[in-house]
Amino acid sequence: MEAEIERGLMTVAICAGNTAEAHRQLAFDDIHIPRSTLDKWIRSQYVERYIALRTELVPKVHAQVAAGCEDMVRRLSEVESDLAEKVEKEMPNLKAGEAAGALRNVSTAKGINATHAAAYRGRPTEIVEHRPSEEIMRELERFAIDKPERKPSVEGTAEEIHELIAGNGKTSAASTTVDKGS
Numbered sequence: 001m002e003a004e005i006e007r008g009l010m011t012v013a014i015c016a017g018n019t020a021e022a023h024r025q026l027a028f029d030d031i032h033i034p035r036s037t038l039d040k041w042i043r044s045q046y047v048e049r050y051i052a053l054r055t056e057l058v059p060k061v062h063a064q065v066a067a068g069c070e071d072m073v074r075r076l077s078e079v080e081s082d083l084a085e086k087v088e089k090e091m092p093n094l095k096a097g098e099a100a101g102a103l104r105n106v107s108t109a110k111g112i113n114a115t116h117a118a119a120y121r122g123r124p125t126e127i128v129e130h131r132p133s134e135e136i137m138r139e140l141e142r143f144a145i146d147k148p149e150r151k152p153s154v155e156g157t158a159e160e161i162h163e164l165i166a167g168n169g170k171t172s173a174a175s176t177t178v179d180k181g182s
Contacts, residue, residue, distance in 0.1 A: 004031065004033065005041065005046065006053075007026070007031060008022070008026065008031075008033045008037075008038055008041060009041060009042065009046060009049060009050045009053050010053055010057065011025050011026050012038055012041075012042050012050065013050065013053045013054040013057045013058065014057055014061055016058075017042065017054075019035050019038040019039050019042070020035055022035075022038055023035040023038060062120045062121075063120070063121075065116075065120050066116070066117045066120035066121045067117075069113040069114070069116045069117035069120065070113075070114075070117045072109075072110075072113040073110055073113045073114045073117060076106055076107075076109055076110035076113065077110060079106050080103065080106045080107055080110060083099065083102055083103045083106055084103060086099065087099040087100065087103055
């Protein structure tokens with residue numbers, strides 16, 4: 001009986017507290033614990049034991065899910081690359097949306113899996129700027145080059161060439177050398 005309780009509590013923990021799903025999973029393995037019993041175990045009878053198992057198992061489950069998502073990202077990257085190649089080769093023969101749609105769908109799936117993997121690994125899934133706009137503008141102004149004191153200066157020699165069209169329709173050139181050195 002003790003092994004059955006342990007297995008039931010572990011399965012509920014792996015199923016994120018979903019006792020209906022845990023009941024189905026256990027039945028699949030020929031272990032028959034009613035859902036109502038699983039509910040009673042995690043809510044009143046074995047609460048601390050369940051919490052301890054969940055605390056131990058959830059990070060492991062998340063690591064497995066993240067690894068699966070990362071594997072999928074790698075696989076979808078290969079598919080994405082193959083589709084891009086196919087689109088490139090078949091471009092003249094394809095209907096406008098066929099290949100582009102397939103490539104977009106694979107790229108979207110890859111991005112979703114990458115985001116899920118990051119979330120399960122505890123890494124950020126988005127970057128948000130929290131500074132006030134005035135602070136951002138001040139920083140941008142520091143890098144501005146449209147201010148006279150911030151304009152870059154270049155030392156060197158330039159030759160300006162003016163094309164002159166003579167009355168006879170022929171072009172002649174006149175040049176002026178300007179030295180901007182020291």
